Amino acid sequence: MLPESPFAEPSLSDAEFIRYSRSLMLGEDGEIRQLRLKQAKVLLLGLGGLGCPVATTLVNAGIGAITLIDSDVVELSNLPRQSLYQTSDIGQAKAVVAAARLRQHNPHPHISAVKGRPDTHQLSQLVQACDLLIDCSDNLPTRLQLNALAHAAGKPLFAGAVSGHSAQIYLLSPATACYQCLVDPNWQALQNCRTLGVDPALVALTAQQLALLLLQYLQADSATRPAAVPFGHYGRYLAWQPGHSSTSGFRWYPVQADPNCGCCAPRDNPSSATGV
Amino acid sequence: MLYVNQQPCSLPARTLAELAEALALPAQGVALVLDQQLLPRALWAQTPLPDDRDHYIEVFQLVAGG
Numbered sequence: 001m002l003p004e005s006p007f008a009e010p011s012l013s014d015a016e017f018i019r020y021s022r023s024l025m026l027g028e029d030g031e032i033r034q035l036r037l038k039q040a041k042v043l044l045l046g047l048g049g050l051g052c053p054v055a056t057t058l059v060n061a062g063i064g065a066i067t068l069i070d071s072d073v074v075e076l077s078n079l080p081r082q083s084l085y086q087t088s089d090i091g092q093a094k095a096v097v098a099a100a101r102l103r104q105h106n107p108h109p110h111i112s113a114v115k116g117r118p119d120t121h122q123l124s125q126l127v128q129a130c131d132l133l134i135d136c137s138d139n140l141p142t143r144l145q146l147n148a149l150a151h152a153a154g155k156p157l158f159a160g161a162v163s164g165h166s167a168q169i170y171l172l173s174p175a176t177a178c179y180q181c182l183v184d185p186n187w188q189a190l191q192n193c194r195t196l197g198v199d200p201a202l203v204a205l206t207a208q209q210l211a212l213l214l215l216q217y218l219q220a221d222s223a224t225r226p227a228a229v230p231f232g233h234y235g236r237y238l239a240w241q242p243g244h245s246s247t248s249g250f251r252w253y254p255v256q257a258d259p260n261c262g263c264c265a266p267r268d269n270p271s272s273a274t275g276v
Numbered sequence: 277m278l279y280v281n282q283q284p285c286s287l288p289a290r291t292l293a294e295l296a297e298a299l300a301l302p303a304q305g306v307a308l309v310l311d312q313q314l315l316p317r318a319l320w321a322q323t324p325l326p327d328d329r330d331h332y333i334e335v336f337q338l339v340a341g342g
Contacts, residue, residue, distance in 0.1 A: 050342045135342075136342045137342050140340045143340060160342065161339045161340055161342060162342065163339035163340065166336070166337060166339045167339075168338070177316070181316045182314070182338065183305075183338060184303075184304045184317070186304070187304040187305050196339070196341070234307070234314050253309050253313065253314040254312070254313055255316075256313055256314065256319060257316070258316035258319065259318075260318060261316070261318075
């Protein structure tokens with residue numbers, strides 16, 4: 001049975017049937033899977049090289065509602081990887097441009113744009129209103145903040161990260177280790193695209209891997225959903241190396257929780273988990 | 277025998293923390309996988325590397341870009 005949603009009736013219009021016809025052909029439960037996606041509400045933070053293709057795939061596939069957050073404006077150096085923007089968009093708010101272009105791609109999803117940087121209270125409210133969080137941000141403080149908010153709200157967190165020749169994905173739920181178990185909040189040597197550069201093809205590959213996992217999760221029924229993706233795992237991309245053919249592709253590792261983690265470890269005062 | 281990123285490693289190390297020190301890993305931004313399990317740095321000092329069997333360790337840099 002589908003959960004109630006203010007964003008969509010549990011049915012597909014004729015136009016949606018035609019638009020999503022190729023997806024509906026994917027198994028006998030194609031329609032119910034499409035309806036589950038139509039009921040889904042996600043929050044995506046970061047509309048760069050990862051966020052643009054993830055948002056595009058989710059919107060084009062027929063997600064019910066997506067809230068897009070980014071405080072940056074479009075820059076010339078973004079254009080090789082961030083296909084929602086054009087040269088004429090330089091200087092404009094990414095969230096606004098991306099939302100407008102995605103609505104042109106597909107008019108059915110409910111698309112919201114937040115172009116500033118919401119404070120923790122505003123972000124908490126947005127987190128509460130969504131089914132899951134998608135972290136495509138480009139900095140450690142934001143990643144730690146989303147991790148803490150997702151954990152406090154009991155929401156799944158799907159995250160991608162790329163820099164240089166490295167690509168990583170982590171999938172976390174309240175029942176698993178959290179991002180802060182692995183990362184020192186005081187980490188200063190930030191490894192991001194501004195400092196290391198980035199491979200455009202690797203960004204696209206990582207984004208679509210993340211989008212595939214999101215669709216698998218959002219289209220699964222409630223009984224199979226927890227096992228639809230490898231929660232509690234950290235994945236990294238291993239490039240093809242001559243003589244090491246078995247090491248190419250994404251490799252997933254289960255993450256062991258830090259029993260003294262400042263975010264997710266059990267404590268007497270659980271409200272302190274959001275103190276980022 | 278220890279294998280670090282698929283290469284045999286003869287550095288003396290009784291724990292993951294000792295191995296990290298012997299490898300001169302930076303204090304932040306590095307992930308360490310022992311026998312397919314990604315372990316938080318907080319557990320490295322209490323994770324032994326008994327020499328009665330082989331251990332496969334992967335070291336990689338965590339990234340934060342998007």
